Amino acid sequence: MTETHIFAAVLDEVRGAMRALFPELPDDVLARVLVEPPRDAAHGDMATNAAMVAAKPARQPPQKIAAALAEKLIAAPMVAEAAPAGPGFVNLRLHESWLRARLPGVLTAGPRYGEATIGAGRRVDVEYVSANPTGPMHVGHCRGAVVGDALANLLAKAGWDVTKEYYINDAGAQVQALGYATYWRYLQAIGTAMTEEDYAAAVPGGLQYRGEYLIPVGEALAAAHGGALATPEKTPIEPALWLDTVRDFAVARMMEAIREDLALLGVQHDVFVSEAGLVRDGKLAQAEARLDAAGLIYVGVLEPPKGKTPDDWEPRPQTLFRATQFGDEVDRALRKSDGSGTYFANDIANHLHKIERGFDALVHVWGADHGGYVRRMQAAVSALSNGRVPLDVVLTQIVHVLKGGEPVRMSKRAGTYITLRDLIEEVGRDAVRFTMLTRKSDAQMEFDLDRVIEQSRDNPVFYVQYAHARCRSVLRQAGDPEAAVLAGAPLDALTDVAEMALLRRILTFPRLIEAASEAREPHRVAFYLADLAGDFHALWNRGREDATLRFIREDEPEATRARLALVAATASVIRAGLAVMGVTPVEEMR
Structure with a gap:
């Protein structure tokens, strides 16, 4: 959609001009030429680095190239001014008439406006949430779920097959602890006379998870098995006789609850992959065989971890992966000294499974506490795919929930934290999703329950939704003209500085989608929508002060059609941006 992608259109002109000026310039040099907004809006609409990129291969000073390029670009149909600046930039100002002529394309594209092709149909696997199935989804999971889901939507908008x-x-000590805790709730359901303390003493480590959410799981287990999993006195039998059954039952019930919570948030995954299933299927052995065949596995002894002293560190031979060959700080253990697989080894099996399914890129959304794990996982993926498949990891920081200015720390149901369901019931799904994207994912954030429902410009959720509601109110007042009708409106009446500012913002949406998807930063969409809403509200307020700028004027039908086209485009872009965020636009504020 180059017609409505103004940066792509100008980039084509810049590269064409550079090719005309320097016919021998290599293609890889031209590929590094960029057209971006200038740091200072007073310098124009766009700036290009073409002269600096070409200086060395062209063997000319960048300032000289910039002067020649500016002279060449002034002949381009969209360029009103071109001026060299600084060390070799060329600042460009575009004809307002050319910008106005892009507006019909925005209206015609409708929800497809902003779709990009940089993904080129390549397949990307976005793994997110992936919480241990040991309890309800909490606020930390919520942020990762929203960021991951919005990022997946963003990549799809940018042309990836997502x-x-x-x-x-479901294959570790925590899941085993879930089995023990569920068994206690089962004993309670069948009427045991034991106390929690009795059970904890009889089954070591049996009560790591004490939340009330396991009570219905224990009751369902009792309904399914009766008293068959306990003694006639309703006390524990040997764990080997019930642990697998109880653990698998509990995991299945926890995953049902997790799916329900995610559905409340508007999150639906395409694929669920079981860690235990991969282990049973021998995927770990396959991964080790592949790495071993490449000479990347050996038996060795690691140096003590940072912070460990010789007195509290016991060196022991382990099966190690040569992670340092792929940029990691140290080699990493695949198997413990007892021969069992490490957590990292199972993760390698998971990634081999993804690579074998033919993905061209992998993206993970992890909590910030996994930051130290990124490099080793990237090393493993590089080794398993022979460098073909990149792994990007997006880290999400913790969320502090506030109400009345005080931290909210606990949910009655979960016992130790506020759940995702609590949050949605308090403020609604759309407010949760939007708010979680109002900060960069690796920055800590405060989720203020009072602020999120506040109707003020300081609340971006309200501010953006209010802009869309205002747009829809104007269009309803005008009889809801079809986009095709508005696309044919003469647009010369759009000359006011506020009108052009709004139009310019609308026309940056395709570039925003490309840049945000490449940076793996869906929060940029929220920032963009807040800016777009600000431009629209500014124009609305101008109309209140100056009657000639009102959207609907019976004495100026052509100007009215032009302004309605601008309003309709604004509403369409807000909807497109909210769709990426997974937020439903409102028709009117209540």
Whole structure:
């Protein structure tokens, strides 16, 4: 959609001009030429680095190239002014008439406006949430879920073939602890006379998870098995006789609850992959065989971890992966000294599974506490794919929930934290999703329950939704003209500085989608929508002060059609941006 992608259109002109000036310039040099907004809006609409990129291969000073390029570009149909600046930039100001002529394309594209082709149909697996199935989804999971889901939507908008994946961590000590805790709730359901303290003493480590959410799981287990999993006195039998059954039952019930919570948030994964299933299927052995065949596995002894002293560190031979060959700080253990697989080894199996399914790129959304794990996982993926498949990891920081200016720390149901369901019931799904994207994912954030429902410009959720509602109110007042009708409106009446500012913002949406998807930063969409809403509200307020700028004027039908076209385009872009965020636009504020 180059017609409505003004940066792509100008980039084509810049590269064409550079090719005309320097016919021998290599293609890889031209590929590094960029057209971007200038740091200072007073310098124009766009700036290009073409002269600096070409200086060395062209063997000319960048300032000289910039002067020649500016002279060449002034002949381009969209360029009103071109001026060299600084060390070799060329600042460009575009004809307002050319910008106005892009507006019909925005209206015609409708919800497809902003779609990009940089993904080129390549397949990307976006894995997010992937919480241990040991309890309800909490606020930390919520942020990762929203960021991951919005990022997947963003990549799809940018032309990627996206698979949304949930990796079920159901093969570890925490899941075993879930089995023990569920068994206690089962004993309660069948009427045991034991106390919690009795059970904890009889089954070591049996009560790590004490939340009330396991009570219905224990009751369902009792309904399914009666008293068969306990003694006639309703006390524990040997764990080997019930642990697998209880653990698998509990995981299945927890995953049902997790799916329900995610559905409340508007999150639906395409694929659920079980860690335990991969282990059973021998995927770990396959991964080790592949790495071993490449000479990347050996038996060795690691140096003590940072912070460990020789007195509290016991060196022991382990099966190690040569992660340092792929940029990691140290080699990493695949198997413990007892021969069992490490957590990292199972993760390698998971990634081999993704690579074998033919993905061209992998993206993970992890909590910030996994930051130290990124480099080793990227090393493993590079080794398993021979460098073909990149792994990008997006880290999400913790969320502090506030109400009345005080931290909200606990949910009655979960016992120790506020749940995702609590949050949605308090402020609504759309407010949760939008707010979680109002900060960069790796920055800590405060989720203020009072602020999120506040009707003021300081609340971006309200501010953006109010802009859309105002747009829809104007269009309803005008009889809801079809986009095709408005696309044919003469647009010369759009000359006011506020009108052109809004139009310019609308026309940057395709570039925003490309840049945000490449940076893996869906929060940029929220920032953009807040800016777009600000431009629209500014124009609305101008109309209140100056009657000639009102959207609907019976004495100026042509100007009215032009302004309605601008309003309709604004509403369309807000809807497109909210769709990426997974937020439903409102028709009117209540």
